Amino acid sequence: MARIIDGKALAAETTGKVAHHARDLSEKGIVPGLAVVLVGEDPASQVYVGAKSKRAKECGFHSVQHDLAADTPENELLELIARLNADPAIHGILVQLPLPEQIDPDRVIQAIAPKKDVDGFHYMNVGMVATGSAGRAFVPCTPAGAMLMIERELGSDLSGKNAVVIGRSNIVGKPMASLLLAANATVTIAHSRTGDLPTLARSADILVAAVGRPEMVRGDWIKPGATVIDVGINRIDAPERGEGKTRLVGDVAYAEAERVAGAITPVPGGVGPMTIAMLMANTLASACRAAGMPAPRL
Numbered sequence: 001m002a003r004i005i006d007g008k009a010l011a012a013e014t015t016g017k018v019a020h021h022a023r024d025l026s027e028k029g030i031v032p033g034l035a036v037v038l039v040g041e042d043p044a045s046q047v048y049v050g051a052k053s054k055r056a057k058e059c060g061f062h063s064v065q066h067d068l069a070a071d072t073p074e075n076e077l078l079e080l081i082a083r084l085n086a087d088p089a090i091h092g093i094l095v096q097l098p099l100p101e102q103i104d105p106d107r108v109i110q111a112i113a114p115k116k117d118v119d120g121f122h123y124m125n126v127g128m129v130a131t132g133s134a135g136r137a138f139v140p141c142t143p144a145g146a147m148l149m150i151e152r153e154l155g156s157d158l159s160g161k162n163a164v165v166i167g168r169s170n171i172v173g174k175p176m177a178s179l180l181l182a183a184n185a186t187v188t189i190a191h192s193r194t195g196d197l198p199t200l201a202r203s204a205d206i207l208v209a210a211v212g213r214p215e216m217v218r219g220d221w222i223k224p225g226a227t228v229i230d231v232g233i234n235r236i237d238a239p240e241r242g243e244g245k246t247r248l249v250g251d252v253a254y255a256e257a258e259r260v261a262g263a264i265t266p267v268p269g270g271v272g273p274m275t276i277a278m279l280m281a282n283t284l285a286s287a288c289r290a291a292g293m294p295a296p297r298l
């Protein structure tokens, strides 16, 4: 049976370190500030944004949340971002995605000052991660969290290891591949047009699933002993729990995979909590850099 990589525990350890460093900074008169912006009333987004604001407070950050109406015009959101860019008490700006259709997400993301872009979505940060300068950039929180889990499992040098990333999104798949490559893994990105995915997946010492298709990766896709990182968070019907009930599953068929893998992340309690922890780490790093200090190693 595979070792379970406990994302909840590693996230708690990471936020504990962030809170510790934040206390040291506060003694120097610097309080890390995070602004989270939510447009509209999507219930899932409200839950995630609430969790981020709460975690920021727990870290001792200055935490502000801006809730805007679903019909907010794009220029109003851009004006808010301009104010937050100019606000010295704010070190990190996160605009929750997806945005309502009248707003162009790319225009909004590129309006965030790169040095406050704690999501790591601005072209400047994307470019630095892609060119192997992740140490100076903001790495997107989900791949950053997944990398920390892989590092804990396998160490920081992945020389000689085959990594297969299933999914080519800008938010997870592509930056994940860049980070694995920077750690010396041999990396393949697979996607919906890849031929014979099961065979390719079986070549992976490190398998990262980030496609958003419930339980797509089966037990016989996994090389015995592989490290499996499940980025998927899919809500599916669970009639066995009663009428109208749902449950969360990943992109990996967990019950099958844990018999084959060497180590595996669960869903929930895996990569999800790490995402929020890395947002706190990025905000702390931003506050340090703003004060001319290096970001602490976590």
Ligand SMILES: Nc1nc(=O)c2c([nH]1)NC[C@@H]1CN(c3ccc(C(=O)N[C@@H](CCC(=O)O)C(=O)O)cc3)C=[N+]21
Residues within 6 Å of the ligand: 048, 094, 095, 096, 097, 098, 119, 141, 233, 248, 267, 268, 269, 270, 271, 272, 273, 274, 275, 276
């Ligand atoms: N600008 C922006 N940045 C984001 O980072 C961002 C976003 N927009 N939009 C939505 C996605 C999704 N996301 C998650 C974070 C934590 C969990 C998480 O902690 N999940 C728990 C379960 C939560 C539950 O029970 O629903 C877990 O996996 O254990 C999930 C999903 C961040 N996102």
